[in-house]
Amino acid sequence: MSNxxxxxxxxxxxxxxxxxxxxxxxxxxRVISGAGALALCVIAVMLAAxxxxxxxxxxxxxxxxxxxxxxxxxxxxxxxMLTAALGLLVLIHVASTxxxxxxxxxxxxxxxxxxxxxxxxxxxxxxxxxxxxxxLLIASYGLMVHGGGRDxxxxxxxxxxxxxxxxxxxxxxxxxxxxxxxTLNMADLAVKLPExxxxxxxxxxxxxxxxxxxxAIKAAMVxxxxxxxxxxxxxxxxxxxxxxxxxxxxAYALIRFGTLVFPTDLAATGTLIQDLLQPAAIxxxxxxxxxxxxxxxxxxxxxFSALGSMGLLLIAVSAFTPQATAxxxxxxxxxxxxxxxxxxxxxxxxxxxxxxxxxxxxxxAVAMAGMPPLSGFVGKLLIMDALRASAPLIWTLILLSxxxxxxxxxxxxxxxxxxxxxxxxxxxxxxxxxxxTALCLSALLAxxxxxxxxxxxLEATAQNLHAPAAYIAALSxxxxx
Amino acid sequence: xxxxxxxxxxxxxxxxxxxMLRQRSFPVILGLSLLSxxxxxxxxxxxxxxxxxxxxxxxxxxxxxDPLPQALVLTAIVISFxxxxxxxxxxxxxxxxxxxDDVALTQAPTDEGQA
Numbered sequence: 155m156s157n158x159x160x161x162x163x164x165x166x167x168x169x170x171x172x173x174x175x176x177x178x179x180x181x182x183x184r185v186i187s188g189a190g191a192l193a194l195c196v197i198a199v200m201l202a203a204x205x206x207x208x209x210x211x212x213x214x215x216x217x218x219x220x221x222x223x224x225x226x227x228x229x230x231x232x233x234x235m236l237t238a239a240l241g242l243l244v245l246i247h248v249a250s251t252x253x254x255x256x257x258x259x260x261x262x263x264x265x266x267x268x269x270x271x272x273x274x275x276x277x278x279x280x281x282x283x284x285x286x287x288x289x290l291l292i293a294s295y296g297l298m299v300h301g302g303g304r305d306x307x308x309x310x311x312x313x314x315x316x317x318x319x320x321x322x323x324x325x326x327x328x329x330x331x332x333x334x335x336x337t338l339n340m341a342d343l344a345v346k347l348p349e350x351x352x353x354x355x356x357x358x359x360x361x362x363x364x365x366x367x368x369x370a371i372k373a374a375m376v377x378x379x380x381x382x383x384x385x386x387x388x389x390x391x392x393x394x395x396x397x398x399x400x401x402x403x404x405a406y407a408l409i410r411f412g413t414l415v416f417p418t419d420l421a422a423t424g425t426l427i428q429d430l431l432q433p434a435a436i437x438x439x440x441x442x443x444x445x446x447x448x449x450x451x452x453x454x455x456x457x458f459s460a461l462g463s464m465g466l467l468l469i470a471v472s473a474f475t476p477q478a479t480a481x482x483x484x485x486x487x488x489x490x491x492x493x494x495x496x497x498x499x500x501x502x503x504x505x506x507x508x509x510x511x512x513x514x515x516x517x518x519a520v521a522m523a524g525m526p527p528l529s530g531f532v533g534k535l536l537i538m539d540a541l542r543a544s545a546p547l548i549w550t551l552i553l554l555s556x557x558x559x560x561x562x563x564x565x566x567x568x569x570x571x572x573x574x575x576x577x578x579x580x581x582x583x584x585x586x587x588x589x590x591t592a593l594c595l596s597a598l599l600a601x602x603x604x605x606x607x608x609x610x611x612l613e614a615t616a617q618n619l620h621a622p623a624a625y626i627a628a629l630s631x632x633x634x635x
Numbered sequence: 636x637x638x639x640x641x642x643x644x645x646x647x648x649x650x651x652x653x654x655m656l657r658q659r660s661f662p663v664i665l666g667l668s669l670l671s672x673x674x675x676x677x678x679x680x681x682x683x684x685x686x687x688x689x690x691x692x693x694x695x696x697x698x699x700x701d702p703l704p705q706a707l708v709l710t711a712i713v714i715s716f717x718x719x720x721x722x723x724x725x726x727x728x729x730x731x732x733x734x735x736d737d738v739a740l741t742q743a744p745t746d747e748g749q750a
Contacts, residue, residue, distance in 0.1 A: 281707055288714045295721050299728070307729035311660055312738060314722045318667045319655070321718070325674045325711055329681035332704065 159211035159226045161197050162234055162272035166190055170265035184249045187261040191242040194268065198234035205231045208618070208628040210278065218629035219342045225278035227625055228615035229483070233275040233406055236487055237399050239597070240494055241268050244396045247498050247590035253392055256301040263300070267293035267396065274403050278629065280331065280338040280365075280415075283407065284324050287372070291317050294400060297393045298385065309388035316381040320371040327364035334358050341626040343415045347422065355422035362416050362423045363430065366408065370431075373404025374464055376438040383445065386457035391501030394453070398493035401464050402486055405471055409482070412474050413619040431472035436551055439465025443555035446562035452500040455566050459496065459522050462559055463489040466552065470537040478540035479616035484609060485533035488601060492521040492530060495594035502587055503570060510588055512571045517595050519563040524556050529601040536609070640680050647673035660726040660736045664719065671715035678708050 169190040173183055208227035212218065241264070248254040254261065270290025277283050299310040332338055334354045335346050350358060367378065374382040382401070386394045408431070416423045442462025449455035467489055470482035495518040502511050517528070524530035534552065541548050601608065618624065647669050654666025682704030690702035730736045 281710075285710065285714070288718065292718065292721060295725070299725060302728075302732075304729070304732040307725060307732055311722065311725050311729050314718070314725055315655075315660075315663055315667060315738070318715075318718050318722065319670070321715070322667075322670045322674045326677055328707075329674075329678040329704070332678075332707075333681040333683075 156209055156211050158197060158200060159209060159224050159276065160213075162194055162201075162238075162276065163224075163269055165193060165197070166265040166269040166272070170262045170269070173262045173265070174259075180255060183261040184245070184254070187265055188242070188245050188249070190265060191238055191245055191268070194238035194272070195235070195242060198231055198238045201226045202228070202231035202235055206614075208625045210628045210630075219337055219339045222282050223278040223339065223629055224276045225341075225625065225628065226276060227628075228611075228618055229406070229409065230275045232483065232487075232612075232615065233402070234272055236402070236490055237268065237271045237275070240396065240399050240490060243494060243498075243590045243594055243597075244392050246593065247395070247501070247587070248392050250586040250589055251392075251501065251584050253301075253390070253501070256390075259296070260300060263293050263296040264396070267297060269293075271399060271403065275406060278340050280340055280343070281328055284321070284328060287324070287403070288321060290400070290403070291321075294393075294397065297396070298389050300393060301390050306388050306390075309384045313381050313385045316371070320368050323364055323371075324368040327361050327368060330357060330361035330364065334361065339629070340410070340414055341622070341629045344417075344622060344626055347415065347420055350422060358422045359426060362427060365411060366416075366427050366431065369404045369407040369411070370434065371404070372401065373408060373468060374401050374438070374461055375404075375431075375434050375468055376441055376465075377434070379438060379441070379461055382461055383454060383457045386460060386497075387451070387454040391453065391497050394456070394500075395494040395497035398460065398490045398497065401460065402490055405464070405467055405482075405486060408468070408471050409479065409619065412471070413479070414622045414625065417620075417622075418474055428472055428474055431468065435465050435468035435472050436548065437465075438462075438468060439555050440551060441465070443558035443562075446559045447565075449562065449566070452503060452566060452570065453497075455562060456493070456496040456500055459559055459563070460489075460493045462555060463493065463522065466534065466537060466555075469548065469552075470540060473541060474620075475540065476613070476616040476620045478537070479619060480609065480613045481533065481536035481540045483612045483615060484529075484536055484601075484605070487608075488521070488529040488533045488598065491594050491597050491601070492518060492528075495591050495598070496522055498591045498594065502591065506587070507571055512567075514588060514591050514595065515567055515571070518591070519560075519567055521595070521598050523560040523563055525560070527602070529598050529605065532602060532605050636684055636686065637680075640676060640684060644673050644676050644680070647676070658737055658739065660729070660738050663738055664722055664726060667722070668715075668719055671711075671719070675708050675711055675715075678704050678711060680704075 169186055205226060205228045208225055211224040213222045267290055270286050270293055273286035274283060277286055295314050298313060299306050334357050337343060337346060371378045416427055418425050439462050442458050442465050445458030446455055449458055467482055467485050470478045499515055499518055521528040521530045524534040538549055651666045651670030651673060654662045657663060682701030685700035688698050688700040689696050690700050690705050
């Protein structure tokens, strides 16, 4: 049954290969990738159901520190579920608007993107994490410029250049870690780092900061956020909705490395990472909020609100306590879905400004700003509760940023739906186009209503993360070493 | 030997960073390539420099060099090669559609991108 762990990587790869070789009609392509995303949802739920104890999959049956291992624990399976669900929503959107006709290989690239994301969430090896980052990036380059256009290509060049630089930094960090410890398996690192001779700890600190910097690039944290607004604002809206989970890969990697490899009780690094991350996260949130207030177009505004919500998420991540991690995970689910809903809406709004889209925009804006009825409020409350210790400064800034985000969203919403003349009704309006956005928002509603049981599960996840003995034991490093 | 490799890596990195800070996309691509060469050398050096020793098992070997960094370097070379190819294609595409190869996004985004 542990073969199931590799299925989220193999399945999209095989389906994408089929699409390249067979070149079926667009209808069949939709069926194949839709079935793939649905199957990924089912697999992710099955993995989550048995994730109470972390389970390992050894590629080629090589024992742990030598071969490459995949690990499925609660955090991995949570991220897999989120990715698969988001993938399904984006597919429904592109199929119902017919947007996937605007280029030949949308579904292939889409499946490769899912494969890279799933691999990054499952791998237990730091170098393999780099490889899957590259898989998901190279697919995202294709998706980013999908449909073409001058601005899109130019923003794409920036995006690729920035990420290539990030990859180089990642490799330098990995090589340094390998030179110091002689291993790149994440659990093995967790075992070996506390025993490191004191003379190597300076080198290790350099590597730790470099690694965290790479993840901060992925998570778009200040001062490494410059790629995000231009990329998200110029990417096609459905792709930007899928990219909502890409920044979360950075957050995932920060949580994984911050709890497993460089925990705060590790003598060599101590609270170094936490001390660097927290101010950067706070500034990210504030810049995001100011950007929301200053944006004139909807895609740009959504991009900045994505930045702001990443900031809030990273504030919770950088506390590295079980309570804050649980709050961060809840907010992570919320922020992914809310961002996706807003990006999908920004695809609908140019063609359609009726009561329905206005209501959807209202709901999505409420979710994004963290106003009471929806899960954004619950998430924000949880994060603030977890950060009670440093309340005066952080609470003020969180609340102030929420206010700015709300103002920005209200301003652009009233401009879009009340002032501007309605777009000319064209033949291309698809009747089912708002379905995916509505589904996104109902997922948020479910997240709000089910907050109790979901939070219990996430608290157990956070406990597992902060006590990684079971994760290390699953690779049987003690016995095999 | 160590000094030579260290100087080579340092020179490649600094030239790469300098070129990457240029305004036009071609020097930026060259800079990224130089940086990736520096990274490859660095990974190789992470396994310690051991001249004249084989990385794979042989009966006549007196000792071995660490084979893992060599495998990592191969992976890194392939990936950076592929990524550079993608970047070149996109830069050419951006140049052909906009007529300028500035990296900066100077103009405000227009509706042309929504085609």
